[in-house]
Amino acid sequence: MKDGIMDVPTYEDMLVAHERIKPHVLRTPVRRSAYLDELSGAQLFFKCENFQEPGAFKVRGASNAVFGLNEDRARKGVATHSSGNHASCLSFAAMKRGIPCHVVMPRTAPQAKKDTVRRYGGKITECEPSTSAREAVFAEVQARTGGDFVHPYNDPRVIAGQGTCSKELVEQADGLDLVVAPIGGGGMVSGTCLTLSTLAPETKIIAAEPEQADDAYRSFKAGHIIADDAPDTVADGLKVPLKDLTWHFVSRHVSAIYTASEQEIVDAMKITWKHLRVVMESSSAVPLATILKNPETFKGKRVGVIITGGNVDLDRLPWLT
Incomplete structure (x- = not known):
């Protein structure tokens, strides 16, 4: 503290x-x-x-979080909400470690970023383009998957x-x-x-x-x-x-x-x-x-x-x- x-x-x-x-x-x-x-x-x-x-750059923080997980926590994978780059970077890190990655993305996020997430094996749930909407939808996704929450920045x-x-x-x-x-x-x-x-x-x-x-x-x-x-x-x-x-x-x-x-x-x-x-x-x-x-x-x-x-x-x- x-x-x-x-x-x-x-x-x-x-x-x-x-x-x-x-x-x-x-x-x-x-x-x-x-x-x-x-x-x-x-x-x-x-x-x-x-x-x-x-x-x-977000691959740095995402990789630190993913590769810092112990084996028990890693089995359930990771989860996050992101407008794009954190989602793709977390998916990339999870793919390299061989664990699941669930991401909540605004429906208005650039298609290029959605495509990148999917290429790395991330599973996308879309939401409305507001901070409150993505946090609410994410709460549902995390409850369902049990993935370790890797916040995009906090x-x-x-x-x-x-x-x-x-x-x-x-x-x-x-x-x-x-x-x-x-x-x-x-x-x-x-x-x-x-x-x-x-x-x-x-x-x-x-x-x-x-x-x-x-x-x-x-x-x-x-x-x-x-x-x-x-x-x-x-x-x-x-x-x-x-x-x-x-x-x-x-x-x-x-x-x-x-x-x-x-x-x-x-x-x-x-x-x-x-x-x-x-x-x-x-x-x-x-x-x-x-x-x-x-x-x-x-x-x-x-x-x-x-x-x-x-x-x-x-x-x-x-x-x-």
């Missing part, structure tokens, strides 16, 4: 997770672009978690696993002044806080969020969690609210939360596809959108940018709809 919150993960938990998941995840590369450096006025170091086998095992990403980043790009990551529920940002507050405390952490799903920004300003039930944004991976564990890290270690409009997000996604030459999803474009929108914060700085995922429906690219 710490500050009234159960099981706050520690830096040592992250180190254990790092060793546990080594056989199951990639040490993803860091990419640079002279054009994007010139455009932003900063030195940008893009950590490409979109290169993970399931296409997202889980100490998941946060410790996500923290391994920034451990790699600071080893690959030394001396970063800032690290920017997208924020929805706050799993990646919390993992970044967990790691950098010990490993590189001088590095500031900035979270990036869509204007149309800005509950983390409003929570940060208010000093307490403000949760929206069903925000509407092109950044489909950032629609969920903060929870107690992620708020613990965000409220203590994040320096600022910046927001970007829908058009700014789409423009940043398009620019990055063209000039960084990697496939990234719209949620992953939010950090660059906020960097370009707030040049005074980033000018002349060494900035780590976490590209969180690359699972995109190529038939429905946002600049073509």
Whole structure:
């Protein structure tokens, strides 16, 4: 127990997770672009978690949770609710361990993400596109299956696993002044806080969020969690609210939360596809959108940018709809 919150993960938990998941995840590369450096006025170091086998950083936390289960708990498998990337990553980890995975997904989740879940053997139950609906349907699914609940972000095992990403980043790009990551529920940002507050405390952490799903920004300003039930944004991976564990890290270690409009997000996604030459999803474009929108914060700085995922429906690219 710490500050009234159960099981706050520690830096040592992250180190254990790092060793546990080594056989199951990639040490993803860091990419640079002279054009994007010139455009932003900063030195940008893009950590490409979109290169993970399931296409997202969430394979780190999912693998830590799945491979940390004892044999008795693992027999019943795992279960979760997710808009897509956590579902596919948990299905991937469960497939590698040979255990069942049940996921509740919004019916509006991108087809590409549903296809990925099924490819890895995950069993999908669809729900209406709101936080309350998916939590209610999930309660029914878990009661029926008995699977170990691996929350998409409000889980100490998941946060410790996500923290391994920034451990790699600071080893690959030394001396970063800032690290920017997208924020929805706050799993990646919390993992970044967990790691950098010990490993590189001088590095500031900035979270990036869509204007149309800005509950983390409003929570940060208010000093307490403000949760929206069903925000509407092109950044489909950032629609969920903060929870107690992620708020613990965000409220203590994040320096600022910046927001970007829908058009700014789409423009940043398009620019990055063209000039960084990697496939990234719209949620992953939010950090660059906020960097370009707030040049005074980033000018002349060494900035780590976490590209969180690359699972995109190529038939429905946002600049073509």
